[in-house]
Amino acid sequence: MPPSQADSVVLVTDSTAMLPSHVAAQRGIVVVPLQVVIGARSYEEGAPEATPQTIADALREWTPVSTSRPGPAVFLEAYQQAAQQGAESILSIHLSGEVSGTFESAQLAAREAGIPVLTVDTRQLGFATGYAVLTAADVLAAGGSAEDAAAAARTRAAATTSLFYVDTLEYLRRGGRIGAAAALIGSALAVKPLLALAEGRVSLREKVRTSSRALSRLEELAVEAAGDCSVDVAVAHLSAADRADVLVGRLAERLAVNLEGREVDLGEVGAVLGAHVGPGMVAVVVAPR
Structure with a gap:
């Protein structure tokens, strides 16, 4: 063009x-x-063979998945x-x-x-x-x-705040994307991690005990991040549409003034990000305008 x-x-x-x-x-x-590699085959992100669902299924089945x-x-x-x-x-x-x-x-x-x-x-x-x-x-x-x-x-x-919840740190660990967060979480397998982007890296924000508590905290942290600003808000997920829909509804209601008539954006992450966070991930992004 x-x-x-x-x-x-x-x-x-x-x-x-x-x-x-x-x-x-x-x-x-x-x-x-x-690029995303599923098993022995490499695909461009967005190819019909590398949909978010394909990635989620491959991860659940322990098929090797990597990105480049x-x-x-x-x-x-x-x-x-x-x-x-x-x-x-x-x-x-x-x-x-x-x-x-x-x-x-x-x-x-x-x-x-x-x-x-x-x-x-x-x-x-x-x-x-x-x-x-x-x-x-x-x-x-x-x-x-x-x-x-x-x-x-x-x-x-x-100025943008990026927060996300994952069901397990295993996929981030496999890809070498968690660094210090892995040490902080340690072997506390019952803990549900809330993660954030800080200085361009994935870092641990909080630890909670249940997935429902994690999603509630995502909501609270997003509202705090918005403050009194005019913002764009987005919710992303991988194979967790129900969770994401609930969060979109809650944020649309609580941040109606900040959104000034705009909708909360909603989308499923692509194959590359999905390969590192795994199915069940829910993220929220708050971007002051």
């Missing part, structure tokens, strides 16, 4: 940002997919294609470099792109990254520069 933003800046992100395909197309955002970043060559191809279509510069916004090498791949490709490429590490995941991307798109649509849009994306991401 030819660039339509000011000064022909093309916006690039990755598939973990959870942008609906129609939104990306409408805004002219290029989405570079990460797009290589620099994949980003370089995206950047060069944008340039061929008239882009004069590129703004590339991605998930936390602390949990994925995707941002590093974008940086490496930027050096070879032939046009200026500004890269942004949101230090966030999922909907939180997506909100930062859409904020950048708004700035570009209003005539702002790539630098203005990058600054707005970083500011939005830094």
